[in-house]
Amino acid sequence: MDQSRTLEIWVGVFIALGLAALVVLAMQVSNLASYTREESVYHLTARFDNIGGLKVRSPVSVGGVRVGRVDGIDFDMNTFEAVVSLAIASRYNKFPADTSAQIFTAGLLGEQYVALEPGGDTEVLKDGGEIHLTQSALVLEQIIGQFLYNKADGSK
Amino acid sequence: MIERLQQLGRSGLLFFERLGRGVLFLLQVLAGAWELVPRLALLIRQIYAIGVLSLLIILISGLFVGMVLGLQGYNTLVDFGAEESLGVMVALSLVRELGPVVSALLFAGRAGSALTAEIGIMKATEQLSSMEMMAVDPVRRVIVPRFFAGLLSMPLLAAIFSAVGVYGGYFVAVGLLGVDDGSFWSQMQAKVDIYDDIRNGIIKSFVFGFVVTWIALFEGYDALPTSEGVSRATTRTVVHSAFAVLGLDFVLTALMFGDI
Numbered sequence: 001m002d003q004s005r006t007l008e009i010w011v012g013v014f015i016a017l018g019l020a021a022l023v024v025l026a027m028q029v030s031n032l033a034s035y036t037r038e039e040s041v042y043h044l045t046a047r048f049d050n051i052g053g054l055k056v057r058s059p060v061s062v063g064g065v066r067v068g069r070v071d072g073i074d075f076d077m078n079t080f081e082a083v084v085s086l087a088i089a090s091r092y093n094k095f096p097a098d099t100s101a102q103i104f105t106a107g108l109l110g111e112q113y114v115a116l117e118p119g120g121d122t123e124v125l126k127d128g129g130e131i132h133l134t135q136s137a138l139v140l141e142q143i144i145g146q147f148l149y150n151k152a153d154g155s156k
Numbered sequence: 157m158i159e160r161l162q163q164l165g166r167s168g169l170l171f172f173e174r175l176g177r178g179v180l181f182l183l184q185v186l187a188g189a190w191e192l193v194p195r196l197a198l199l200i201r202q203i204y205a206i207g208v209l210s211l212l213i214i215l216i217s218g219l220f221v222g223m224v225l226g227l228q229g230y231n232t233l234v235d236f237g238a239e240e241s242l243g244v245m246v247a248l249s250l251v252r253e254l255g256p257v258v259s260a261l262l263f264a265g266r267a268g269s270a271l272t273a274e275i276g277i278m279k280a281t282e283q284l285s286s287m288e289m290m291a292v293d294p295v296r297r298v299i300v301p302r303f304f305a306g307l308l309s310m311p312l313l314a315a316i317f318s319a320v321g322v323y324g325g326y327f328v329a330v331g332l333l334g335v336d337d338g339s340f341w342s343q344m345q346a347k348v349d350i351y352d353d354i355r356n357g358i359i360k361s362f363v364f365g366f367v368v369t370w371i372a373l374f375e376g377y378d379a380l381p382t383s384e385g386v387s388r389a390t391t392r393t394v395v396h397s398a399f400a401v402l403g404l405d406f407v408l409t410a411l412m413f414g415d416i
Contacts, residue, residue: 004197007204014208018312021319022358028341029247029322030348 041068041087042127046101051082052112052137054103059113060086067092070114086114086131096121100133112137178374181295185303185373188296198301206267206302207309211316213266214259218317221254222246222324229325230333239335243344246325251348251357252413255318257405260364263310264397268372271302272393275376276386299373306372310365311358318357356412363404368397 026032051073060068072085086101098119105112116131125131192199229245275298278284284294322344329335348354372393379389 004201008200010208011200011203014203014211014309015312017211018207018315021312021315024319024322025251025315025354026350029251029319029344030350030354031345032350 040090041071042090042093043071044086044088044095044125044129044131046084046086046114046131046134047076047079047081048084048101048103048134048136049081050136050139051084052103052105052139054084054112054114054137058111060088060116061113062092062095062116062118067116084114093124095125097123097125097129098133099125099131100135101131102135103137105138174378177378178370181374181377182370184295185299185370188293188300189304191296192300192304195301198297199305202301202305203309206271206305207312210263210266210309210313213262214313214317215320217258217262218250218255218320219324221258221317222250222321222326223328225249225254225321226325226328226333230329230335239329239333240339240343242325242329242333242335243322243340244347246329247322247344247348248353250318250321250325251353253405253409255321256314256357256360256364257401259314259317260310260361260368260401261398263306263313263365264368264372264394264401267306267309268368268393268397269390271306271369271372272376272379272390273386275299275302275373276379276381276389279377279379280381280383280386282381295377299377303369303373306369307362307365310368311361314361314364315358352413356408359412360405360408363408364401367400367404371397371400 054070054073056070056073058070059066060070068086068088070084071087074083074085075081076083088095095116096119098121100117100119102115102117103112104115119133225246226242229242230239233239233241233245275284278294278298284298287294287297326340330337330340375389375393375396376386379385
């Protein structure tokens with residue numbers, strides 16, 4: 001009887017350790033703690049000529065603070081523009097109507113994100129609203145190409 | 157020429173016969189699963205033998221694998237000034253690959269071989285047939301608790317391996333190499349996804365636990381009832397488990413992470 005008791009205690013310790021490891025993996029190692037899926041969001045769209053390497057789930061930030069994420073990327077066959085849908089947390093719901101959106105890269109080789117720059121309009125963007133002022137992603141090849149082109153032009 | 161062909165045919169038939177027996181054995185075990193409910197004490201005893209006794213080797217290997225990943229990754233990443241990404245590298249390689257795979261290999265060596273030898277010797281000393289004489293089904297009494305104990309222990313062991321490994325990497329990166337504490341964790345949390353990475357790693361470890369325990373129990377149950385037969389069965393358990401784990405790992409990785 002006593003022997004089976006210690007055995008059961010050890011099995012209990014083992015299972016508790018295993019579950020604790022799962023919790024550590026979920027909370028400490030992964031992004032579960034910062035998951036914004038539960039939070040209520042509203043949607044904005046923005047049209048870009050070129051979105052570079054932007055992906056679904058890329059962050060959306062204002063002044064470096066993360067306020068939402070990209071939740072859809074589509075291509076409009078009428079205007080030949082990329083349509084990016086942004087899910088913004090509901091507590092950030094007072095962006096002026098002339099807010100502009102830009103696609104930046106975090107660091108030299110980092111992931112790309114959408115940065116919003118609030119304007120000065122008194123009207124605010126509502127759910128389903130569209131951001132009209134946008135600036136495309138910088139594509140490194142284009143910049144290098146332009147630079148070489150200018151260089152060749154100047155040396156003439 | 158004809159003899160060669162005959163030999164090939166015979167080994168092929170033997171292989172498929174064995175495979176068929178293995179599948180029938182598995183079905184028999186799964187059909188006996190409900191018998192486990194009134195016999196939870198048997199399951200707990202087997203979780204002790206399979207899980208708790210494998211804990212030490214899993215803890216130590218996890219710690220050292222994590223520390224080595226930290227050291228090796230640092231050498232490469234520091235060239236690009238990206239040593240803050242060390243946490244991401246350690247966590248992703250552990251959670252996605254090394255945690256499930258290495259702990260399954262250790263599990264096969266530590267627990268699988270013990271299972272095969274135990275059941276093989278039970279068979280060789282006719283304990284299994286004497287159970288049948290007493291109208292006790294040896295599959296339900298001996299095999300089923302061991303199978304489910306293995307199936308439950310393996311994911312827990314893999315999770316412990318990964319978690320300990322991450323802390324081993326943290327110790328080396330932050331404690332010894334001077335990587336910044338905050339960015340180690342925050343980059344890791346930003347890049348490791350609960351569904352894509354952690355859930356898939358757990359699915360992997362379930363599959364490996366299933367396959368390794370199945371192989372170990374079948375080899376023991378199917379062993380020739382001699383000392384040589386048991387020894388061969390034990391060797392086969394370790395070798396076949398390693399093949400199965402590494403092969404399945406490729407398939408699972410391709411399904412989960414590759415865009416094939």
